[in-house]
Amino acid sequence: MGTFFQVATGVLLMAQIGTSSGQDEARIARGKYLMEGVVACGNCHIARGEKGEPIFSKGLSGGMVFDEPPFKAFAPNITPDPETGIGKWTDAQLGKAIREGIRPDGSIIGPPMPIEFYRRISDADLEAIIAYLRVQPPVKNAVEKSKYNIPLPPNYGQTVKDIRAPSPKETIKYGEYLANIGHCMECHTPRDEKGMLRLTRLGAGGQVFKGPWGESVARNLTPHESGLKGWTNSEIALAIRGTDKNGVHYKPPMAFDWYKNINAADMNALIAYLGSLKPQPFAGRE
Template sequence: MPRTVVFAALFAAAAALIQPSAAETPVERGRYLVNGIASCGNCHSPQQPEGTVSGPPLSGGNAIASPAFTAYPPNLTPDRDTGLGSWTADQIVTAIREGVTPDGKVLRPPMPVAFYRGMSDRDAYAIAAYLQSLAPVRNQVPASSYRQPTLPGYGGPVGAIPDPDPSDKVAYGHYLAQMGHCMLCHTPRDANGRIDTSLLGAGGVPVGDAGIITPNITPDPKFGIGAWTDGQIADALTKGVRPDGSHLAPPMPWPYLATMSDQDIGAITAYLRTLKPIAQ
């Protein structure tokens, strides 16, 4: 075989390896994100207490209660009366990244809009495409109630956002962790109820009414995950198992994270190792 033909064949094979998602459709990408790192069903699907989905996925979730609100995650299927069936892709993306519905309402907690504002155009529209591809399910969830003022918004239009570079492992891991809204549960709030960035990943946040306190995920070797191997972090993320064999409780979305690629789990691990170690 001529040398030029050999090199051409090798180049084609290499290109296929470094661009595995070239043939991935928006719906396929959206499915991967919604059922993986974004773990939308963790709130928007009906569930048993142990986290098992007990009804049509993404048709509306159980009540989420806190001292500030009782929220009912809405139906994300394309049912025209009770879901997103009358929304355009642009309107879905605006709701995800800017927290504003087609009728001008501001989405309220626990919807993690602040973490979604950095989502790339491709990924946001892929999620919209996937949600629009679902079978419509008619399910009207109860109205949420709040004991706190409505936020004025999340900062306005986000503009065009390019895809992150997966070759920058830490930056890509940060991007995925933002989409996974990890710090929504794993970071304490300040006196005003906002994420305390000085304690990013320190845990200690009560979740639900079962006495669950989120763990420290900073690289502190005693109080956090600094002494864990990459494999042990991957097991916690994708199997819900700590190094000592104990199991993580819901709402830790490990069944969703278990669908992610090894590359993406590795990127999240690399990002977590860059957090400031916090001994608490």
């Protein structure tokens, strides 16, 4: 009888381990899809070459520089290296940094980290992103600290918890969720003189980005004549993946090297959401 219970207990334990392992694999797979697709963290956290092209061989070891009048920001190393990356951070600390903009030492993460949008990441997707980061190869790369000429907020709001993503069946709401965690409007919404997003002009474009690629301007994503009105879904999908409907390839910092991995269902949801935006005239220089 004792042998029977020992065997039964062993089988149960192995089943639990197998279930846990399967859940971990599914979580990492979801994290991989998000990170290498719509969330596109590597668009900032991967170093760039002389022409602004991402150097994928360096992993998420940071180094991209954002040199603007309000700040000179350096994207940090987010590989599991214990000395120069996030290797010593707990999952809870990493989640708080991603979704609330607070480092383990209590300091605030400033722009261009899109905390206002990352606050909407669901608990499940946040866990998946963290699981993916944990299995990345550690890369030793010390990155300079960012410098700000503007005051940073004491926080970005109350503690975030119990966030669920909308069902993919709610196409427009799910598309909005994807646009938020993909921080599309961080670039495609104009800013005021203090660098704050003008949310009353959501999606109207106009921000200018300068880099080794020259100058690029965020286009109007709303269904206005100066935006996406008249574009087909196929043309919008092609543009999100990096090529204008006229065949012109977009410049950085558009994350087309990541957005090309967005699956068809998610792409359709994103496009449906963009079509639901209030039409706005282009907010930049014509």
